[in-house]
Amino acid sequence: MTIRKHVVIVGGGFGGLSAAKALAKAAVRVTLVDRSNHHLFQPLLYQVAMAGLSPAEIAAPLREILRRQENVTVLLDEVVGIDVAGKRLSLREGSGLEYDYLIVGSGARTNYFGHDDWATHAPGLKDLDDAVEIRRRVLLAFEAAEREDDELRRRELLTFIVIGGGPTGVELAGAIAELAAFVLNRDFRRIRSDMTRVLLLEGGPRILASFDASLSEEAERALRKMGVEVRTGALVTSIDARGLVIGEQDDVPSERVAASTVLWGAGVRASALVAALGVTCDRMGRAIVAQDCSLPGHAEVFVIGDAACFIPAGKDQPLPGVSPTAMQQGRFVARQIVRSVDGQPREEFAYVDKGSMATIGRKRAVVEVGKLRLTGLLAWIIWLAVHIFYLIDFRNRLAVMLQWAWSYVTYKRGARLITGGRLEPGAPATTLDVPPT
């Protein structure tokens, strides 16, 4: 009997899960550690934030996904330290874990670029708790506006600002505009959708900067048509509970915008765990990895997905932080581990660009695959098909399709629930309220 090598995977996102699955037939034992118990289909997270889908429709328990794979143990815990020399992880709850091979796929967190105090006023969107919190804030702002008699205050409650013109920001801004258009006139008595103001603020010269300029223009045009004010070159200098300040620039003086809901989609950085690897990181905190995705000097440690900065040989730009990168790297490093166990040399990772896409609203999206650029309904149908196809299991796929078909026909949004105790839109929620006596 041979003692099998132990592979520890940190994170059950697209990268970690792909690696775990790719090791199904390998002669190794695998431990997957995650601080949450579910795999999250992040590309649809904004739909939960905007009450289009329910949390269970875009998440599946990791244990459920991996239950038939007998060489995998799932551990709900948080990795708090990595001893690369001793090949050992320390955990928040359990005792430590020793590994022969380590795959770090701990993903990214919201990045406030040094303004962490903004987190309270401008939540980011990285996990289900974030999404439910954003849903709560947006829906409570509608409710508070319906109660409000003061014109100015109502305007403030119905002003929604999204910071960051990347795919997440564009999706959020479009979805708020749609939510307001569909729901307000129908369900409320005193507020109307034309009272809402949705602002999308981008610091750079154009939104969707990673796409071709023609698609940025098309997206901006589509957003404006939906009533979203798009402001480029707009740098935010302060955020508080009542709104934010857009900084002075060129000849334009600084401007205060009153808004009770501000959402942050302006950037991410690698999880803090990456720093524990003691490796050189880029300015987003991502570990700079070798061509086989391993740490320089530690061939047994791999960093993949949003936690890694992989610069393909001969290029100067790192790979984009999207799910295909993570999934391809996950499968690649699994194969390298099998090769190492078998005494074979490492390969070099070759990224296959699957293109990128962003949805703007019902029936509008932009898609870019190599030289091919699509917009409008066709792009949206492709976006929809790809996203439903990649949803984790059949049940979720069926549920999401039905949910969308239903809301498409009826314009109903069943997921429009406010949970978490308080009634004020700005205050953070508490989940457990001690019952009154």
Place this chain on the structure above:
Amino acid sequence: MTIRKHVVIVGGGFGGLSAAKALAKAAVRVTLVDRSNHHLFQPLLYQVAMAGLSPAEIAAPLREILRRQENVTVLLDEVVGIDVAGKRLSLREGSGLEYDYLIVGSGARTNYFGHDDWATHAPGLKDLDDAVEIRRRVLLAFEAAEREDDELRRRELLTFIVIGGGPTGVELAGAIAELAAFVLNRDFRRIRSDMTRVLLLEGGPRILASFDASLSEEAERALRKMGVEVRTGALVTSIDARGLVIGEQDDVPSERVAASTVLWGAGVRASALVAALGVTCDRMGRAIVAQDCSLPGHAEVFVIGDAACFIPAGKDQPLPGVSPTAMQQGRFVARQIVRSVDGQPREEFAYVDKGSMATIGRKRAVVEVGKLRLTGLLAWIIWLAVHIFYLIDFRNRLAVMLQWAWSYVTYKRGARLITGGRLEPGAPATTLDVPPT
């Protein structure tokens, strides 16, 4: 033009919602105030707590339900005071509300019988936040047990105590036993379902005391078969984070049971708002109402459902706190308001007993309608049919049916999500975590 009378309804539960709907064609304007934005199908709440259904499957936004009814305005707010003499309500957020007729359907809250400090250690099950919190605790206890090396501590983590042998307690205890049986052996590597211990504690001589004794026996037998230890005559004298103490009784000395999860299903009391009416209440805090469901001395104020104690003429027992009581009273008081507006005299409320039922697990329930008593599979099918039929709208009904059919065939539980930041099963959740930097 006549000025229409203003009817204010407090609470969008079964009673308040039935009243609002019954006033659709009446020449009155209606304001429905609730502190949550959704109607909750309470009979299936335990399914959310046990990860069988998702919150959105048993809740529907009140605005959605009432959007076509133009004489109704929905207000998300909390009533904090009632001035019965001045016919005026004070609200937590908005300015006050004046009424011509008031319907109080504010429901019940968990009752700890003077031990409110137990709420932290033994959450009750009254709203979606409670259900999600219970789901989090139960699933985290499994996860912590999987991590645990110490035998005694693991046993404590896998011990689940439900206090209260009414329908809620029976449903919760049965559902925990099933969840453990289906999920543990399949999804976990180190813990097995035979390591779990589920205790159902009832202070009185038998569980399901409101049912016929033969059904209590049948339910107890079924629960034992599922592995639930049923203890009657067991009075809890203290609860803390590590378990509870069952008090000394007769010749039995007091006994400490170590358990990291304790759930409270032992009783409810009317919402604190009822006391603000300044009326005589029973020991459960419910307003004692006249035969037309109105307050003695205030014919324009009605109290219905769990907030009311209605003793039918010639009887000595109040009506049971179940949804048919609330719905029938809601429709009845709506009719009385129309009659009053038309100058007609009041009628007396006549309760139609629709029977009662409780489910014990998959394929087992007890049903009692008059002299008819059913148990086992047939009772469960009736339970299922009635519950799906009464679900609020078609979308939810369809979703719940599909969800159940799916989990029936596959034994999968897609709703098995842990949300809310912390990893320790005992600690209350926080919804918004400031992202690490």
